Amino acid sequence: MKIVREIIHAKGIDIGIYTKDFENEYISLTDIAKYRNDNDPRFVIQNWMRNRNTVExxxxxxxxHNPDxxxxxxxxxxxxxxxxxFVMTPTKWIEQTNAIGIVSKAGRYGGGTYAHSDIAMAFATWISPEFQLYIMKDYRRLKQDENSRFSLDWNLNRALSKVNYRIHTDAVKENLIPPELTPEQIAYTYASEADLLNVALFGQTAKQWKNNNPGKKGNVRDDANLNQLLVLANMESYNAILIEQGKSQSERLILLRNLAIRQMDTLVSINLSAVSTLPGGDM
Known part of the structure; x- marks a missing residue:
């Protein structure tokens, strides 16, 4: 399980956020409660949880959200x-009802009570509607920053894919296309190689994708996610090497498919945005 920790700011208070598996975001109720009682925010949370409306x-x-x-x-x-x-605490609520919307985390730094963003915003509103608006403002700023970074990563990898495709098509031209082929045959060979990669990674040709997605603009690669684009860039370079080695198209399809499966499995557990934190990772 991949966990990413971040901080938002509201009226001078730092509020911790952690994200599980890039989907479910949990915001610190302990930090939010400090707006009401900086010395012992636990009592603020407990008072909120004593309320019948809160429990419901x-x-x-x-x-x-929780089938269990x-x-x-x-x-x-x-x-x-x-x-x-009636007394209710986060730990008691979790143990009695098997709840997942609120969690208690141990530790001096980053510990405390966290809740899913839906619940955290309701708690903040109970404390102070004005304070909740400040939290929401910086929370939206954080989401916009994340979306911008994702868009940049996507565009960079799309560009990388195009560069590798040029390398790949050069290999096709030098090794697969005899001089006597007609322009139509040359075009068909290029399309066949592009679709070889499409089938290996996406399981369908460009035409099949278009027929299956009549309402979408662009092509199958424009619709790809970040992981797929990164794998595609590697596949195009690898395919150029296989072509130079004289591998047949059927052999290359199997090898490329195996590469795609291995790399996609690996990327599932990796946060690509973390690359920028590595030495030399800034772009």
Missing amino acids: FLAVWEEL FNRVQFEAVRSEAGLNR
Whole structure:
């Protein structure tokens, strides 16, 4: 499981965020609660969780996102919610209902109570609608920055793919196209090699993709994600080498498919944006 940690800022308070598997973002309730009580934010969270409306809101969120939510235990909790004797903590909520929307993390740095962004924003609104707006403003700024970085990575890898395709087509011209071929035959050979890569990586030719996606603009490669573009760039270079080695098209298809599978499996567990943090990784 890949976890990425980030910070947003609201009215002088640093609020931690961590993302699991690049999808589910959890925001620190402990940091948000410091806006109300900097000395002991735990009590702010507990007071919020004592509220019957809060408990019911959390239950609805769990039912929408958590198939293992313990509804029976929740009913027991709800029957007590709102009473003077009712006490609820994040740990107790998690243990009793098998909740996933709120998590408790140990550690001096980065520890505390975190909640899914949906829940965290509701908590911030309960503390102060004004404070929630400041949080949302910087949260959106963070998302825009991430989208910009992703777009840049995508464009760089698209450009890299085009450079490698030039190398690849040069190899086709020098090794596969006899001088006596007609222009039509030459064009067909190029298309065949391009589709060889398309089939190896995407499982379909460019024409098949177009027929299957009549409403989309561009081509199958324009629709590719970041991982696919990076693998495609490597495949094009590898295919040029295989062509020079005299491998047949059927042999190359198998070798390229195996390469695509290995590299896609590897990239699933890698955060490509982390490349920029490596020595010499800045572009």
